Amino acid sequence: MLFLCLSWWTTHSLAAGLDTTGQQSQRVPALNQVQVFEDVSGKMGLDDILALSTGNPRSFLPMQRDRLKPGFTRSAWWLRVVVSSRGSTALPLVLALPDARLQNVDFYIGRGGRWTHDGTGPADLPSQSSSSRYPLVDFTLAPGEQLLFLIRVASDTALTLEPRLYSAAAYDALEIRAALWDAGLIGGTLALAWCALLIAYFSRSVSFLVLAALCAMTALFEAADRGYTKVYLWPHATEWSSRSVTVFGCIAVLLFIVFILRIAHDEKASLPARYVLFGFALLECVAAAGSAFGNLFVFAQAGMYVNALFGVVTVVVAAGLARQSTPTARIMLLTMVFSLFNFALRMLETLGSLPSGLAWLKSDIHPNPVVAIIGLATNLIVLAAWINHVGKQRIAARVELADWQRTERDRLRDQVAQRTLALNEALLYAEEKNQQKIETLGYVSHDLRAPLATISSYAKLLLHLADSKEANLIHAIERSVNYQLGLIDELIGYAKAELQPLDIVPVATDLPALLDDIADYAIALCAQLNNQFHYQALTSLPRRLTIDGRRLQQVLLNLLSNASKFTRDGIVMMTVRARRQDDHWHMGFEVADTGIGIDIEEQSKLFAAFRQIQSVNGSTGLGLFIAQRIVNTMGGDLSLSSAPQRGTSFFFELAIPMTDDAQASPSNVVPYSSSGSAQFRPRRKHRLATTVPPESDRRELAILAKDGRLTDIEQxxxxxxxxxxxxxxxLAEIRFCVEALDFAGIEALALAPHETDDVSPLLT
Structure with a gap:
C-alpha cells in the first residue's frame, strides 16, 4: 500500500514537473555539440587542451554512444560543450554530470575569450557542490550569447560521461522528484531494518539481527550511490564519498551471504556450495577493506567482478535449493531468486540495456529509483515469507511442546502411582516382618524366662534348708538368674522401641556399691588385652542417690567395654566427681583410655547406630548409640574428646535430686584421700603363685568361662x-570364682599375664 501511494504521489509530481519544463522547453538550448577527448597521461591542463588543433585526430571527437560509459580507466576525459541562446531573455541554466561517485570534475567556462574555473576536486571545492549531489555548474546565459565549456573528469571509479543541461526550475523540480523516490527507497529499507531488529529482539534470533544489519547497510549504499551521504554526512570528504559506495556495496553483499549461511545453520538445511559461499564472504571482506584503505581503482573493479561472479553462483545455489522440498529450502530459494532478480535488473539498468518491454522502468533520475524500489518490494516479500515461516515454526514448536508436556505429565503421574504402590507394598511388608520379629522375640523371651523362673523358684526353696556357706552359693545363683532375666527384658524392650532406650525408673541406689560392682566388671574387661584399670573419686561422693542404677551401670559398662577393646597394654580409668547445688547433686562421670583414639572426621559419626571405628572382637557398634540415648533421656549429654594415638575420653554429667536421708545425715558422704584420688582395689586381694598351668590350658579355661560352661570348668x-x-x-582362686559364678573373673584370671619364678599381684 505504501508503494502504491508513493508511486501515485511521485507520478503526479512528475507530471507537474513535466508541465513546468514543457513551458520552458522552447527556451532551453540543447546540447547538440558535445565532443570528447581522452587524456591518456592524465596530466594535461587547460592550456594544453586549448593548444590542440581542430584537425588533429588526437583532438576532440564527437561523442558517440559507446563513449558515454568508458568504465574503469586511468585516463582523464575532457568534454567540450557549446551552449548558445537564441532567445530574447536571460536563462538561468544548470550543467550537471549525474554521477555522485565521480571524484574530480573541473568546469572551465569560456566567455569572450576569458576562462573561468569551477571545480569539484579536493583541492578546489566550490561552494555549491557542498549542497548538490552531483558535480554541476549553474550559470546565466544572456540573449544571443554562446558559451564554451571544457569539462575535465578523472576518477578511480567507473566513469559515466553524460552531461545534461537543465533550466534552474527544471533542475529543482527534478531534485524534488528524486528526493521523493529516494526517500521512499531509503526510508523503506530502514523500516525493514527496524522491523528485523524488533523481531530479532523479541525472538532472540541472530538471523534477523543479521537481516537488520543487511537492510541498514543497503540503505547506506543507496544513499551513498545517490550522493545523499556526501551532502548530509561527510560534505567535505570527497574521496571517502567515492570510496563509500564500493565499501557499503561489498559489506551489503557480505551480510547477505552471512544471512543465507545463518538461516541454513539455524534450520539445519543442506546448502549447496556452502564452502564456496564462505570463499565469497572472504573476498567481499578483502574488497571492502581494499576499497576503504587501498587503491580504489583496483579494488572497485575487484568488487564489481566478485559481485558479478557471485550472481552466477547464486544461480547455482538456487538451482540446488529447487531440488529440496523442505519449507526452509523454499524460503531460501525465494530469497536467492529475488536477490538475483534485483541484481540483474540493476545491472541491465546501469549498462543501459533494459529490454523494450521494460521501458517503463526507465527514469530521468539517476540512479534509477524505480528499479531500486522494485528491489525493496521484493525484499518485503522475502521478509514477509520468512516471518510467516518462522511463525509457523513457532506454532508447531508450541504444539509439540504442549504434546510433550501432556505426555510427560501423564508418564510422571503413572510413574508416581507405580512408585507409591511399590512403597506402600514395601511398607506393609516391612511392618509385617517387624511384627513377626516382635512376636518371635516374645516367644523366645517366654521360653527363656520359664526355665530361669524355675531355677529361681528352686533356689528360693533351697535357701530355707541351706547353711551359711550354701546360702552364699544360692544367692550367687539368684544374682545370675536375675541378671539373665534383665538381659531378656532389655532385648524385648529394644525390639519394641526400635533401638530406643526404655523408660528411666529412678530408685534409691547405693552409689558406692554400684560403682564397686562396675569396677569388678571393668577389671575383667581390661585384663583381656593386658590393660590396667584405675578408678578415682575426685571429690566426696554421696552414699545414696535417687537414680536408675541399672541404666547408669549400662552406660558406664558400655563405655568401659569400648575403652578396653580399643586399648592394648595401656590404662583404662573411670573417674567420678560430685558437687552440690541447691537441692541437686551434679554427678560427673568420665571414662578415659590410652588407646588408638578417633579421627576428628569420624567423631561426628560415632554415635550412629551400628557404627564401628574398627572391626574388633565382633562388635556391632550399638554400645555408644545406646549409651548416648540413655544419657540424653536422663537429662545429660555425652561428650567426646579424642585424638589419634592419644586415647579417648567420654564424659557426661547428671543432675540428680537429693534424697531425704542424704539431706538429714552428713555421714552419708564417703570421704576421699587427701591426695584427691583413691586407687580402686578389689574387696578380695590375691596373689598368683609362681607356677600356673600352661598358656594353652589357660586359654581353654578362658573359652569355657566365656561360654559359661560350669561343669566343664570344674572338670x-x-x-x-x-x-x-x-x-x-x-586353682584355688579359680575355684573361688566358680563358687561365686563369676565367669568374667575366671576369664580375666586365665588371660592375665604371668612370669615364671616371679610373684606379681593380679590387680592393683
Whole structure:
C-alpha cells in the first residue's frame, strides 16, 4: 500500500514537473555539440587542451554512444560543450554530470575569450557542490550569447560521461522528484531494518539481527550511490564519498551471504556450495577493506567482478535449493531468486540495456529509483515469507511442546502411582516382618524366662534348708538368674522401641556399691588385652542417690567395654566427681583410655547406630548409640574428646535430686584421700603363685568361662590339680570364682599375664 501511494504521489509530481519544463522547453538550448577527448597521461591542463588543433585526430571527437560509459580507466576525459541562446531573455541554466561517485570534475567556462574555473576536486571545492549531489555548474546565459565549456573528469571509479543541461526550475523540480523516490527507497529499507531488529529482539534470533544489519547497510549504499551521504554526512570528504559506495556495496553483499549461511545453520538445511559461499564472504571482506584503505581503482573493479561472479553462483545455489522440498529450502530459494532478480535488473539498468518491454522502468533520475524500489518490494516479500515461516515454526514448536508436556505429565503421574504402590507394598511388608520379629522375640523371651523362673523358684526353696556357706552359693545363683532375666527384658524392650532406650525408673541406689560392682566388671574387661584399670573419686561422693542404677551401670559398662577393646597394654580409668547445688547433686562421670583414639572426621559419626571405628572382637557398634540415648533421656549429654594415638575420653554429667536421708545425715558422704584420688582395689586381694598351668590350658579355661560352661570348668580344675599340683594357689582362686559364678573373673584370671619364678599381684 505504501508503494502504491508513493508511486501515485511521485507520478503526479512528475507530471507537474513535466508541465513546468514543457513551458520552458522552447527556451532551453540543447546540447547538440558535445565532443570528447581522452587524456591518456592524465596530466594535461587547460592550456594544453586549448593548444590542440581542430584537425588533429588526437583532438576532440564527437561523442558517440559507446563513449558515454568508458568504465574503469586511468585516463582523464575532457568534454567540450557549446551552449548558445537564441532567445530574447536571460536563462538561468544548470550543467550537471549525474554521477555522485565521480571524484574530480573541473568546469572551465569560456566567455569572450576569458576562462573561468569551477571545480569539484579536493583541492578546489566550490561552494555549491557542498549542497548538490552531483558535480554541476549553474550559470546565466544572456540573449544571443554562446558559451564554451571544457569539462575535465578523472576518477578511480567507473566513469559515466553524460552531461545534461537543465533550466534552474527544471533542475529543482527534478531534485524534488528524486528526493521523493529516494526517500521512499531509503526510508523503506530502514523500516525493514527496524522491523528485523524488533523481531530479532523479541525472538532472540541472530538471523534477523543479521537481516537488520543487511537492510541498514543497503540503505547506506543507496544513499551513498545517490550522493545523499556526501551532502548530509561527510560534505567535505570527497574521496571517502567515492570510496563509500564500493565499501557499503561489498559489506551489503557480505551480510547477505552471512544471512543465507545463518538461516541454513539455524534450520539445519543442506546448502549447496556452502564452502564456496564462505570463499565469497572472504573476498567481499578483502574488497571492502581494499576499497576503504587501498587503491580504489583496483579494488572497485575487484568488487564489481566478485559481485558479478557471485550472481552466477547464486544461480547455482538456487538451482540446488529447487531440488529440496523442505519449507526452509523454499524460503531460501525465494530469497536467492529475488536477490538475483534485483541484481540483474540493476545491472541491465546501469549498462543501459533494459529490454523494450521494460521501458517503463526507465527514469530521468539517476540512479534509477524505480528499479531500486522494485528491489525493496521484493525484499518485503522475502521478509514477509520468512516471518510467516518462522511463525509457523513457532506454532508447531508450541504444539509439540504442549504434546510433550501432556505426555510427560501423564508418564510422571503413572510413574508416581507405580512408585507409591511399590512403597506402600514395601511398607506393609516391612511392618509385617517387624511384627513377626516382635512376636518371635516374645516367644523366645517366654521360653527363656520359664526355665530361669524355675531355677529361681528352686533356689528360693533351697535357701530355707541351706547353711551359711550354701546360702552364699544360692544367692550367687539368684544374682545370675536375675541378671539373665534383665538381659531378656532389655532385648524385648529394644525390639519394641526400635533401638530406643526404655523408660528411666529412678530408685534409691547405693552409689558406692554400684560403682564397686562396675569396677569388678571393668577389671575383667581390661585384663583381656593386658590393660590396667584405675578408678578415682575426685571429690566426696554421696552414699545414696535417687537414680536408675541399672541404666547408669549400662552406660558406664558400655563405655568401659569400648575403652578396653580399643586399648592394648595401656590404662583404662573411670573417674567420678560430685558437687552440690541447691537441692541437686551434679554427678560427673568420665571414662578415659590410652588407646588408638578417633579421627576428628569420624567423631561426628560415632554415635550412629551400628557404627564401628574398627572391626574388633565382633562388635556391632550399638554400645555408644545406646549409651548416648540413655544419657540424653536422663537429662545429660555425652561428650567426646579424642585424638589419634592419644586415647579417648567420654564424659557426661547428671543432675540428680537429693534424697531425704542424704539431706538429714552428713555421714552419708564417703570421704576421699587427701591426695584427691583413691586407687580402686578389689574387696578380695590375691596373689598368683609362681607356677600356673600352661598358656594353652589357660586359654581353654578362658573359652569355657566365656561360654559359661560350669561343669566343664570344674572338670578342668580337677584335671589341673592332678596334672599341675604346684599351681594349687591359682586353682584355688579359680575355684573361688566358680563358687561365686563369676565367669568374667575366671576369664580375666586365665588371660592375665604371668612370669615364671616371679610373684606379681593380679590387680592393683
Amino acid at each position: 578342668w580344675i580337677e584335671d589341673m590339680i592332678r596334672i599341675h599340683p604346684s599351681g594349687a594357689a591359682f
